[in-house]
Amino acid sequence: MDKYQYQAVRIMEYVMLVAAIILIIFGKITGDTFFLRLATEALIFGGLALSVDLLLGIVGLLSLGQALYFGFGAYLSALILRDWVPSFWLCILLVAISSAILGWVTSYIALRSKGVYFALISFGLAQVFAKSIYNTRALGASDGMVGVPIVQIPLPFLTLNLGDAITFFVVTFILMSCIYFALKYFLYTPLGRIWGGVRSNESRLPYLGYNTQTPKRIAFILAAIVAGVSGALYPMLRGFVSPELMYFSVSGNAVITVVLGGVGTLIGSLFGSSLLMILKSIIGTLTFHHHIVIGLLFIVVVIFAPKGIVGILCTKLKERATR
Amino acid sequence: MLESLQYIYAPQIINGLSIGVAVILMALGLTIIFGLLDVINMSHGEFYAAGAFLGVSLMGLGISFWWTLIIVPLLLVPFGYLMQELLIKKVFHHKDRHILTLLLTFGVATILEDLYKVIWGANTAKPATPITGASEVLGVMFPNYRLFLMMFGALLIFAVWLLIYKTSIGSIVRAATLDRNMSASLGIPVNRVYALTFAFGVALAALSGVLLAPIYSVFPTMGKDFILMAFAVVIVGGLGSIKGAVIAGLLLTQLQSLSSLFISPVWSDPIVFAVMVLVLMFKPSGLYAGMKNG
Numbered sequence: 001m002d003k004y005q006y007q008a009v010r011i012m013e014y015v016m017l018v019a020a021i022i023l024i025i026f027g028k029i030t031g032d033t034f035f036l037r038l039a040t041e042a043l044i045f046g047g048l049a050l051s052v053d054l055l056l057g058i059v060g061l062l063s064l065g066q067a068l069y070f071g072f073g074a075y076l077s078a079l080i081l082r083d084w085v086p087s088f089w090l091c092i093l094l095v096a097i098s099s100a101i102l103g104w105v106t107s108y109i110a111l112r113s114k115g116v117y118f119a120l121i122s123f124g125l126a127q128v129f130a131k132s133i134y135n136t137r138a139l140g141a142s143d144g145m146v147g148v149p150i151v152q153i154p155l156p157f158l159t160l161n162l163g164d165a166i167t168f169f170v171v172t173f174i175l176m177s178c179i180y181f182a183l184k185y186f187l188y189t190p191l192g193r194i195w196g197g198v199r200s201n202e203s204r205l206p207y208l209g210y211n212t213q214t215p216k217r218i219a220f221i222l223a224a225i226v227a228g229v230s231g232a233l234y235p236m237l238r239g240f241v242s243p244e245l246m247y248f249s250v251s252g253n254a255v256i257t258v259v260l261g262g263v264g265t266l267i268g269s270l271f272g273s274s275l276l277m278i279l280k281s282i283i284g285t286l287t288f289h290h291h292i293v294i295g296l297l298f299i300v301v302v303i304f305a306p307k308g309i310v311g312i313l314c315t316k317l318k319e320r321a322t323r
Numbered sequence: 324m325l326e327s328l329q330y331i332y333a334p335q336i337i338n339g340l341s342i343g344v345a346v347i348l349m350a351l352g353l354t355i356i357f358g359l360l361d362v363i364n365m366s367h368g369e370f371y372a373a374g375a376f377l378g379v380s381l382m383g384l385g386i387s388f389w390w391t392l393i394i395v396p397l398l399l400v401p402f403g404y405l406m407q408e409l410l411i412k413k414v415f416h417h418k419d420r421h422i423l424t425l426l427l428t429f430g431v432a433t434i435l436e437d438l439y440k441v442i443w444g445a446n447t448a449k450p451a452t453p454i455t456g457a458s459e460v461l462g463v464m465f466p467n468y469r470l471f472l473m474m475f476g477a478l479l480i481f482a483v484w485l486l487i488y489k490t491s492i493g494s495i496v497r498a499a500t501l502d503r504n505m506s507a508s509l510g511i512p513v514n515r516v517y518a519l520t521f522a523f524g525v526a527l528a529a530l531s532g533v534l535l536a537p538i539y540s541v542f543p544t545m546g547k548d549f550i551l552m553a554f555a556v557v558i559v560g561g562l563g564s565i566k567g568a569v570i571a572g573l574l575l576t577q578l579q580s581l582s583s584l585f586i587s588p589v590w591s592d593p594i595v596f597a598v599m600v601l602v603l604m605f606k607p608s609g610l611y612a613g614m615k616n617g
Contacts, residue, residue, distance in 0.1 A: 295434035
């Protein structure tokens, strides 16, 4: 990460923070909840994109099936909240632990392969899971599950009600910030350095005395946890889950989000997700066929700005500094 | 025992074969594009849908089915050529080529799918079957069109194999795959070979769209439903291998149709993908990887 990228990431962190504060004030004054709920959803899918970026941008593994863990988290969260006990903390904790176990088990399948084959095997795994859920009557089959109750979060001094749009947004924002900074912290540990090594030249690392399989497995499990916890928030927001959450379009969208924001920057995932959500809702009000515009946007970004928004910001900063 | 073989297994096997031939046709285009260009074409299913839609429209204009078999693939050749020249070539030498081309073709797929909804509407169309009637095979009746599809498809697959492995055009294509710079210095127009190969893969997808339209219905998302199976076939067979695509195509579609005798057919998709994951676990590059050995 050079000086300019460091600056670009810092700027975008501030932009996100300011945007969140403006949104909260706007919501408080007008009492409008539509945009807040939209922003919350953007952050939730941003969490999924974060996990894709951890694998793709940091370790160099393209996952086309990250929706598997997202959907798993969402279903498990819906089951816990609806049928067992509507407790926020217990739900997040259980989802995190089970996602880690699922990630650990599936890593033994997925990490046998590299490159394109890793992408395809992760895609296949998600497909098996999605189709199995789709066929399971006990999990609502193609209809999914509805009727997830509104959750209260008990804190030492007050109780937060997630039915309130502002509260939910703040909780999601704080949770995603925690995940973001935790992942960023990992980058500066010895483990994070090995990840960078795996990305640049995996076959050389063993010659330097490093085992690459364990760091990759840790990244894979971490990504599963991040995706699972993000998914756990989804039914709390929308009140339902459906098998579409595990479909390829969700995984594919997450990859596109990462590329739009900037691969390997982490903040790009959250930023890209918000931007994509804004674009979708703006274009969606103008025309019924918004997919055409979104598709064109991806093509333009991939061809002209393959480093995403962070990349554009970087070149701008560099131009200004060298002028 | 013999009767159950005749009346239960044989129809399933033959039905599986007719689907298998269609899936292999799709997979051929995918695997050729991957084998030569190292590009995973996510929009392949949409080209298959394009073939089906164009076929239906042309037949609506009064053109016979047999002519559409020739016209539709030819109509899509320039499209495939331009897609390679204008889009994929732009990111071809980038170090993240796999990811970027995957995203590019994904973007194209998103646009095309929505475009079909604009042009042809979200409704389902079903063209009339060009060959009517049924014939008796092994004492069981089969629609003539399915029998035609099997023969024609098998011929077509064989023709593609001949083209790539037994003609001078094929050796030029394979040479360009093997060593781009060496081929270029021997006077092969490598970029044009790449673009034409992409167009050829697209045309194959369109052709399978035309062929399958009378059996399955025609609707904007039809590509999505079918492409997953074709992907599984290509992955199990080994990216870039024609022999692998044929063997895996037959294997997976038989598995799909025979397994539906014992368990609910909705579980056939998870089974196919589970087999795909299993194959990748033990042979991470598929049964036969690469274009080298057929």
